[in-house]
Amino acid sequence: MTKNALHIEGLSVAYQKKPVLCNVSFEVKEGQLVGVVGPNGAGKSTLIKAALGLIPSLTGQVQVYGRPYKQQRRLVGYVPQRESVDWDFPTNALDVVVMGRYGHLGWFRRPGAKEKRIAMECLAKVGMTDYADRQISQLSGGQQQRVFLARALAQDAQLYFMDEPFVGVDAATEKAIIQLLQELKRQGKTVIVVHHDLATVEEYFDSVLLLNVELRAYGLTRDVFTRTNLHQTYGGKLAFLDREKVSL
Amino acid sequence: MIDFWILLTGALVASCCGILGAFLVLRKMAMIGDAISHSVLPGIVIAFMISGSRDSFAMLLGASLLGLVTVFLIQMFKQSGVQADASIGVVFTALFAVGVVLVSLNARQVDLDLDCVLYGEIAYVHWNTWSMSGVDLGPKAVWLLGFTLLVILAVLGLFYKQFKLCAFDPALAAALGIPVALFHYLLMGLVSMATVSSFESVGAILVVGLLIIPASTAYLLTDRLGRMIALSAGIGVLSTVIGYGAAVVLDASIAGCMVCAAALLFVLAFLFSPKHGLVARAARRRRLSRQQLGA
Numbered sequence: 070m071t072k073n074a075l076h077i078e079g080l081s082v083a084y085q086k087k088p089v090l091c092n093v094s095f096e097v098k099e100g101q102l103v104g105v106v107g108p109n110g111a112g113k114s115t116l117i118k119a120a121l122g123l124i125p126s127l128t129g130q131v132q133v134y135g136r137p138y139k140q141q142r143r144l145v146g147y148v149p150q151r152e153s154v155d156w157d158f159p160t161n162a163l164d165v166v167v168m169g170r171y172g173h174l175g176w177f178r179r180p181g182a183k184e185k186r187i188a189m190e191c192l193a194k195v196g197m198t199d200y201a202d203r204q205i206s207q208l209s210g211g212q213q214q215r216v217f218l219a220r221a222l223a224q225d226a227q228l229y230f231m232d233e234p235f236v237g238v239d240a241a242t243e244k245a246i247i248q249l250l251q252e253l254k255r256q257g258k259t260v261i262v263v264h265h266d267l268a269t270v271e272e273y274f275d276s277v278l279l280l281n282v283e284l285r286a287y288g289l290t291r292d293v294f295t296r297t298n299l300h301q302t303y304g305g306k307l308a309f310l311d312r313e314k315v316s317l
Numbered sequence: 318m319i320d321f322w323i324l325l326t327g328a329l330v331a332s333c334c335g336i337l338g339a340f341l342v343l344r345k346m347a348m349i350g351d352a353i354s355h356s357v358l359p360g361i362v363i364a365f366m367i368s369g370s371r372d373s374f375a376m377l378l379g380a381s382l383l384g385l386v387t388v389f390l391i392q393m394f395k396q397s398g399v400q401a402d403a404s405i406g407v408v409f410t411a412l413f414a415v416g417v418v419l420v421s422l423n424a425r426q427v428d429l430d431l432d433c434v435l436y437g438e439i440a441y442v443h444w445n446t447w448s449m450s451g452v453d454l455g456p457k458a459v460w461l462l463g464f465t466l467l468v469i470l471a472v473l474g475l476f477y478k479q480f481k482l483c484a485f486d487p488a489l490a491a492a493l494g495i496p497v498a499l500f501h502y503l504l505m506g507l508v509s510m511a512t513v514s515s516f517e518s519v520g521a522i523l524v525v526g527l528l529i530i531p532a533s534t535a536y537l538l539t540d541r542l543g544r545m546i547a548l549s550a551g552i553g554v555l556s557t558v559i560g561y562g563a564a565v566v567l568d569a570s571i572a573g574c575m576v577c578a579a580a581l582l583f584v585l586a587f588l589f590s591p592k593h594g595l596v597a598r599a600a601r602r603r604r605l606s607r608q609q610l611g612a
Contacts, residue, residue: 085398121492139494147492154486158343159536159545168482172493177475204540220489
């Protein structure tokens with residue numbers, strides 16, 4: 070029997086008075102690639118941020134491998150949205166990847182040769198070895214995204230949360246990310262990805278979670294990713310769906 | 318000897334401010350530095366009223382506390398829906414005004430010159446010396462600033478990686494379990510300390526110049542955080558030396574000349590920085606367009 074990598078129970082979040090996430094509960098088995106899909110403002114990023122404790126939640130519990138998230142931080146890796154940081158920050162690609170090791174260093178230890186070596190290995194996995202010394206503002210959008218992925222790899226986690234990793238990246242990077250997700254899956258890791266491109270959901274993910282403030286449907290992609298469920302999740306915005314010619 | 322004390326004071330102010338300023342600039346919090354430098358005034362006055370003396374360490378404590386209150390209030394207003402820049406403006410002017418009222422109410426009893434708080438007077442640092450059992454240990458300001466610099470170096474040295482990650486990507490920092498709020502307030506506490514230690518010599522207004530200008534100059538000159546911090550402090554020290562020289566020649570305000578010198582260095586970097594400067598960028602563009610034409 071496979072273990073539960075993630076168990077979220079009754080998670081609710083509100084900004085000011087408006088509910089953004091309402092009583093969301095689900096479990097993710099180890100070794101799954103899960104796509105989180107829903108319209109804009111459905112609370113997809115909020116789900117990840119609340120699960121990681123980055124924003125306060127009204128109610129809810131998050132368990133990672135059977136224990137509260139706060140005791141299991143080291144098992145969890147995080148790839149924030151690329152636009153969430155200032156890429157003009159004075160640092161280079163290697164240094165950003167080394168930041169992924171900070172959680173393993175504790176309060177006082179400084180990153181040394183070992184952390185640099187690990188970071189270089191992670192950069193190699195995303196095909197960015199040649200850019201290690203490059204100032205991060207001089208990287209393209211796709212390259213910046215790969216640096217973020219390398220940083221998450223450096224966290225050496227069991228469960229990964231990725232917030233829109235495919236946004237604004239070139240085709241080569243998209244392919245590299247997908248290969249990486251497959252590789253993580255082979256190693257028995259679990260990845261939860263906020264995703265917006267409905268056309269690629271079936272190709273990329275084992276399971277899909279349809280979200281629009283409430284959890285609309287969750288399960289294996291072939292069972293859940295149906296026109297009826299999408300209608301229900303996207304509501305009035307479905308005209309856009311038909312235009313996109315989603316093959317269902 | 319007077320020159321020596323003035324230059325040493327200036328260099329210490331510039332080092333404290335330059336190091337912290339690098340983080341303020343990177344976190345886009347330059348105006349928070351401005352706010353803190355003003356709103357520590359009531360803290361200084363209240364500490365003065367309670368302790369009844371111009372004992373620097375009591376003032377340092379009072380002002381650091383007020384600095385944290387300032388940051389806390391700004392944060393609170395912002396989170397309850399007030400515009401970010403408006404909440405900065407409301408908090409620091411209001412607290413500064415309270416300070417002004419307190420000074421004017423106590424003007425008769427206390428020798429706390431408002432001009433001195435605002436503009437400082439670095440030329441007088443050597444008068445206010447610290448002596449222990451008859452031995453003259455040098456100006457109090459130098460001791461206070463030296464202590465502040467040591468604290469800054471110790472805290473940043475111990476927690477460099479945390480401060481760096483909180484500045485670059487606070488979300489990841491929080492996900493890794495780094496107490497982001499704690500380091501935020503720690504940084505703000507250090508800024509308050511640096512401001513108060515400096516205000517006697519350069520004044521509350523000009524200290525902002527030394528917090529922000531050298532750091533902004535350094536930002537234009539390097540792509541590494543460590544180098545930026547070192548450069549920021551170095552440029553600050555250079556500004557105080559050039560500024561003092563100019564002040565002696567012109568017979569003008571020393572603190573004023575120091576900040577003018579910092580501004581001049583900033584303009585030079587803005588124009589001629591090898592990577593980000595205006596001239597270098599124009600040259601790069603010209604080279605690119607020539608290549609396009611040649612191709």
